[in-house]
Amino acid sequence: MGARSIVEKLLPTIDNFERALKSVPEGKECESFAAGMDMIYKQLLKELEAVGVKPIECVGHEFDPNFHNAVMHVDDENAGENEIVEELQKGYRFHDRVIRHSMVKVAN
Numbered sequence: 001m002g003a004r005s006i007v008e009k010l011l012p013t014i015d016n017f018e019r020a021l022k023s024v025p026e027g028k029e030c031e032s033f034a035a036g037m038d039m040i041y042k043q044l045l046k047e048l049e050a051v052g053v054k055p056i057e058c059v060g061h062e063f064d065p066n067f068h069n070a071v072m073h074v075d076d077e078n079a080g081e082n083e084i085v086e087e088l089q090k091g092y093r094f095h096d097r098v099i100r101h102s103m104v105k106v107a108n
Contacts, residue, residue, distance in 0.1 A: 011100055017037065048092075058091070058102045068103075069104065084105070
């Protein structure tokens with residue numbers, strides 16, 4: 001349980017890495033910076049996975065309140081009933097326990 005509190009404190013840092021990487025503009029002057037940020041992000045995820053922390057898969061899966069937190073609903077004829085169509089924030093598991101539920105958009 002002690003490791004869980006450490007992991008919970010690291011998750012906002014991972015979220016910020018993801019936001020930063022999504023906002024890097026396309027351009028040669030930013031390529032090396034973005035590549036460096038991406039390497040650090042992947043290394044952090046690899047180390048977390050090595051101790052048992054894994055992201056919860058959600059897009060395309062059926063909504064499950066044990067793993068997902070639905071914060072938006074959308075009518076989508078191309079999606080199935082209760083299908084997750086967008087992940088707004090990643091959820092994570094530590095071994096078999098949910099550390100943070102995935103924040104998702106679900107189709108009705």
